[in-house]
Amino acid sequence: MSLTVTDLRVHYRTPRGEVRALDGVTFTVADGEIMGLAGESGSGKSTLGTSLVRLDGRMRHVGGTVELDGVPLPVADSAAMDRFRFRAVSVIPQYSMSALNPTRKIGKMVAELLASRGERPDRAELERRLALVGLPPDVLGRYPIELSGGMKQRVVMVVSTLLNPSLLIADEVTSALDVSSQKAVAGMLLGLRDEGLVTSMIMVTHDISLVYQIADTIAVMYAGRLAEKAPADVIVTAPRHPYTRLLISSLPEVGVRQAERRLDGIPGTPPSLLDPPEGCRFRDRCPLAFDRCAERPPFAEVAPGHSVACWKAV
Amino acid sequence: MLRLDGVSKIYRAGPFGGRELRAVSGVGFEVNAGEVVSLIGESGSGKSTIGRMVLRLASVTEGTITFDGEDVSAIRSPKAYYRQVQGVFQDPFSGFNPIFAADRVFEMIRREYFPRVSRAAWRERVESALAGVRLDPGQVLGRYPHQLSGGQLQRMLIARALLLDIRLLVADEIISMLDASTRVDVLNLLADLRSRGLGVLFVTHDLSLGTYVSDRTVVLRRGRIAEMGPTERVFGDPLHPYTRTLLDSVPRLHVKWAERRDEERAGRTVCPFHDRAPGTPVRGDLAEPEKDHHVACAGPGACPAAEEPEFRQPSAKERV
Ligand SMILES: Nc1ncnc2c1ncn2[C@@H]1O[C@H](COP(=O)(O)OP(=O)(O)OP(=O)(O)O)[C@@H](O)[C@H]1O
Ligand SMILES: Nc1ncnc2c1ncn2[C@@H]1O[C@H](COP(=O)(O)OP(=O)(O)OP(=O)(O)O)[C@@H](O)[C@H]1O
Ligand code: SF4
Ligand SMILES: [Mg+2]
Ligand SMILES: [Mg+2]
Numbered sequence A: 001m002s003l004t005v006t007d008l009r010v011h012y013r014t015p016r017g018e019v020r021a022l023d024g025v026t027f028t029v030a031d032g033e034i035m036g037l038a039g040e041s042g043s044g045k046s047t048l049g050t051s052l053v054r055l056d057g058r059m060r061h062v063g064g065t066v067e068l069d070g071v072p073l074p075v076a077d078s079a080a081m082d083r084f085r086f087r088a089v090s091v092i093p094q095y096s097m098s099a100l101n102p103t104r105k106i107g108k109m110v111a112e113l114l115a116s117r118g119e120r121p122d123r124a125e126l127e128r129r130l131a132l133v134g135l136p137p138d139v140l141g142r143y144p145i146e147l148s149g150g151m152k153q154r155v156v157m158v159v160s161t162l163l164n165p166s167l168l169i170a171d172e173v174t175s176a177l178d179v180s181s182q183k184a185v186a187g188m189l190l191g192l193r194d195e196g197l198v199t200s201m202i203m204v205t206h207d208i209s210l211v212y213q214i215a216d217t218i219a220v221m222y223a224g225r226l227a228e229k230a231p232a233d234v235i236v237t238a239p240r241h242p243y244t245r246l247l248i249s250s251l252p253e254v255g256v257r258q259a260e261r262r263l264d265g266i267p268g269t270p271p272s273l274l275d276p277p278e279g280c281r282f283r284d285r286c287p288l289a290f291d292r293c294a295e296r297p298p299f300a301e302v303a304p305g306h307s308v309a310c311w312k313a314v
Numbered sequence B: 001m002l003r004l005d006g007v008s009k010i011y012r013a014g015p016f017g018g019r020e021l022r023a024v025s026g027v028g029f030e031v032n033a034g035e036v037v038s039l040i041g042e043s044g045s046g047k048s049t050i051g052r053m054v055l056r057l058a059s060v061t062e063g064t065i066t067f068d069g070e071d072v073s074a075i076r077s078p079k080a081y082y083r084q085v086q087g088v089f090q091d092p093f094s095g096f097n098p099i100f101a102a103d104r105v106f107e108m109i110r111r112e113y114f115p116r117v118s119r120a121a122w123r124e125r126v127e128s129a130l131a132g133v134r135l136d137p138g139q140v141l142g143r144y145p146h147q148l149s150g151g152q153l154q155r156m157l158i159a160r161a162l163l164l165d166i167r168l169l170v171a172d173e174i175i176s177m178l179d180a181s182t183r184v185d186v187l188n189l190l191a192d193l194r195s196r197g198l199g200v201l202f203v204t205h206d207l208s209l210g211t212y213v214s215d216r217t218v219v220l221r222r223g224r225i226a227e228m229g230p231t232e233r234v235f236g237d238p239l240h241p242y243t244r245t246l247l248d249s250v251p252r253l254h255v256k257w258a259e260r261r262d263e264e265r266a267g268r269t270v271c272p273f274h275d276r277a278p279g280t281p282v283r284g285d286l287a288e289p290e291k292d293h294h295v296a297c298a299g300p301g302a303c304p305a306a307e308e309p310e311f312r313q314p315s316a317k318e319r320v
Helices: A045-051 A106-116 A123-132 A137-141 A149-161 A179-194 A208-214 A232-237 A242-249 B047-054 B078-084 B104-113 B119-132 B150-163 B180-195 B207-213 B231-236 B241-249 B257-263
Strands: A003-014 A017-029 A034-039 A059-068 A089-092 A167-171 A200-204 A217-222 A225-231 A300-303 A306-308 B002-013 B019-031 B036-041 B062-067 B085-088 B168-172 B199-203 B216-221 B224-230 B286-290 B293-296
Touching: A003 A045, A017 A045, A017 A059, A017 A200, A017 A217, A017 A225, A034 A045, A034 A179, A034 A208, A045 A059, A045 A167, A045 A200, A089 A149, A106 A137, A106 A149, A123 A137, A123 A149, A123 A179, A149 A167, A149 A179, A167 A179, A179 A200, A179 A208, A179 B241, A208 A217, A208 A232, A217 A232, A217 A242, A225 A232, A225 A242, A232 A242, A242 B180, B002 B047, B019 B036, B019 B047, B019 B062, B019 B199, B019 B216, B019 B224, B036 B047, B036 B180, B036 B207, B047 B085, B047 B168, B047 B199, B078 B085, B085 B150, B104 B119, B104 B150, B119 B150, B150 B168, B150 B180, B180 B199, B180 B207, B199 B207, B207 B231, B216 B231, B216 B241, B224 B231, B224 B241, B224 B286, B231 B241
Parallel strands: A034 A200, A034 A217, A089 A167, A167 A200, B036 B199, B036 B216, B085 B168, B168 B199
Antiparallel strands: A003 A017, A003 A059, A217 A225, A225 A306, A300 A306, B002 B019, B002 B062, B216 B224, B224 B293, B286 B293
16 A cells, blocks of 8 residues: 655644644655654654644644545545544554553453454454563553553554554654564564555654664654655665764764763754744754755655755755 | 662552562662663663652662662652652653643742742743753743654753752653754763763663763663673673673664674673682672672573572572
């Protein structure tokens, strides 16, 4: 199943004006593709994930389209989207581990959730999937408060993929996991794709070296727009956008010590999305900025499967 | 400054508290002023539980936790304690009340600890704390929690803890929702505060950033210490097989997991616990094969000398 997003613009309404969290985002996810989505904190990654499933009352679809296998998704119409949720598209939201109902045991919660979709739990399959991410079946008999952060995160991940959605959007599902559990979760996601249970995936994460392990492509967001999208290897070894380059170079290797070598983040902060400046959004912080950058750079394909929004890259 | 001695935590679960779960067992280590101690280990190994006990959010079942020599469970003035010790938690959303603007957390600190500071002066302090974590005050002040991104919330909580000019910070996965560049900024900020005397108990899954700032590392496994010592020793020459597994699982750029099988670290053949040189001290059930570097018995499977299902208990004469 393939996803095509074209010039998607979604704003949040606030008393002080509209926050332009998605301001013209264009990309495709091919059938069977796992796409990693990384980028600055606050750049709109979670907004992108939710926009493909449900716009809440404060979000406004300003423009652009989303298509699944060529069929337009009615993203602005929450009722019409019901038909697609969970089976066609499913999102594991960023905070879902704190959204578990504290008064329900995990097993009961799963049963209720499935019942609301007209399904009955397949206990054996449920336990198989829990085991894939290293959880014992007895978590089903526990309350959320009795689980550690990482255990909750893995529970949510198993529950949201039980119905085998065609497109899965996983938002920071490994952020609270130790490296071995990360490996298990990454392995499970890969397994779901390879078994054909989930066809395509968008994995939102800040752990680029993790997503690099399983993703076919990586997209990088900056201030409401995509800066770059390319095959995972290309993003890691030969990124073209200055933001991607700086982001990749701020990842330390194990063993670098602050006392010996101080790393530096990217100086400056991203622009406000309430009233973003014209032209390239990275301009204030970009070491390569020149006159032309006052104009918005197009998200242009510079090589097959590699698109970049930067005047220096075209 | 902070000292844990033989600390254990047993949770009672089930409808009548009939089921017991030993989350932490006999853990002992220290965090000194100006020192970052990282706490790593698999999910469910008790890291957050330790943090919660230090912050008095969970009771200590056995052992003692002291801060400047005073038992934290019996502290007379909790307010004075929290003036010096603060925590930032794993799940940033739970740190906020969804019905109030997120910046209320700053105002509560002012009311509680700095009632005499004027609003204008306070706002200045808040803004500089926000700048320290790379947040633009104009973008976050006055917003509700659901209007902020995960990383923005996480940084608001760090800024809140730092407004107090504390001496010990319990930081539970505080950088997990930040991009790499912002992570580096926050860690450099912690490093600067450390050089002014701040002690940090730093729980993290990002081992490369864990090594970047921490002086000492404690590796937890199933509630017990598997290994601890100076960070460069623990990561440079890991003694416990679990520490090695952790290091081998760290995802690396340019190297895929699948391609790494043959370059896996060759394990040490000599078990530092059982085959130690005569006279090597053992403290509790940890051996100390080199100064200040402690390691637990790896248990059956990994260790031919171990018989018991859990960890071998050293005999009384082995203890020092
Ligand atoms: N309900 C809302 N109302 C107003 N602004 C919002 C709302 N939700 C999010 N925002 C703003 O929109 C921008 C994008 O937020 P989003 O949560 O999509 O970021 P993100 O890329 O997922 O960040 P992170 O990596 O920190 O999770 C942020 O600047 C955030 O402050
Ligand atoms: N309130 C509680 N009641 C019962 N059991 C609990 C409670 N809190 C934690 N536990 C259990 O204690 C163990 C340790 O949990 P803790 O949250 O300390 O782990 P952690 O090391 O922080 O893990 P993670 O990396 O996943 O956050 C887990 O098995 C968990 O299920
Ligand atoms: S368009 Fe200009 S400012 Fe933007 S990233 Fe490229 S060079 Fe830098
Ligand atoms: Mg997000
Ligand atoms: Mg935890």
